[in-house]
Amino acid sequence: MTSKTTYLGDSKIESVHEASGDVFSTYVPSNDFTVREHFSPTDIFATALAESVFASLVVLGKDRNIDITGATCELKKTMYFEPRRIGEIFCVFKFPHSYTLEEKEFIEHTAKNSPVYLSLHPDIKKILLFEYKD
Numbered sequence: 475m476t477s478k479t480t481y482l483g484d485s486k487i488e489s490v491h492e493a494s495g496d497v498f499s500t501y502v503p504s505n506d507f508t509v510r511e512h513f514s515p516t517d518i519f520a521t522a523l524a525e526s527v528f529a530s531l532v533v534l535g536k537d538r539n540i541d542i543t544g545a546t547c548e549l550k551k552t553m554y555f556e557p558r559r560i561g562e563i564f565c566v567f568k569f570p571h572s573y574t575l576e577e578k579e580f581i582e583h584t585a586k587n588s589p590v591y592l593s594l595h596p597d598i599k600k601i602l603l604f605e606y607k608d
Contacts, residue, residue, distance in 0.1 A: 487515070520551035520563045523600070526590035527567065534584055540577055544570040562599040572608040 479489040485502040501512040513521070524547035531542050546568045554561030573581065585591065585602055594600060 516553065516560050517551060520549060520560060523563055523588075523590045523594070524549050524565055524567075526588040527565075527585040527602075530584050530588040531581060535580070538577070538580065540573070540580065541571060542569060542581075560598055562601070563594075564601045566603045566605065568605045570607055573606055578604070578606060 476492045477489050478492060479487060481487050486499055487502070488497060488499045490497050498518070499512070500515045500518055503514045503516075527547070528542065528545065531540065531545075535542065548566045548568070550562075550564045551560055552562040552564070553559070567581075567585065569581070582602075582604055585604075591600065
C-alpha cells in the first residue's frame, strides 16, 4: 500500500491512497485537548482496530458462512500522558444475528488475532466486548 499525506494548513491533514484515489482527512488535536469535530490521527489509529476486526471476519468467516452484515463497534480511545500516547482502546462489538457457540468463539478469536490487534503495542490496553442478538 502506498499513500501520500499532505498537511494542508489550518490543522487539516489529507491522505490519498495512490492505487484507488480514496481520500481521508484528519485534524491536528487542539492544544487544550478538547473534543474536536473531526477525526484526529490517533482516532484513525484506534478506529483501524474495529475495521481490521470486521475485515478479518469477512475474509475468514466466508468459508464458514458467517454473516456479520449490520454489525457495529462502539469504540472509545483513551489517551495517556508522559509520554502522550494511546493508552486504552475499549470496543463493544454488536452483532445483529444469532450465532452458535462455535461461531461466537470463532468471532472472538478472529478479533483478537486481526492484523491491527496483533500490531498494537503491548502497553496499549485492549478491551473487546461482544454482544450478540441471542
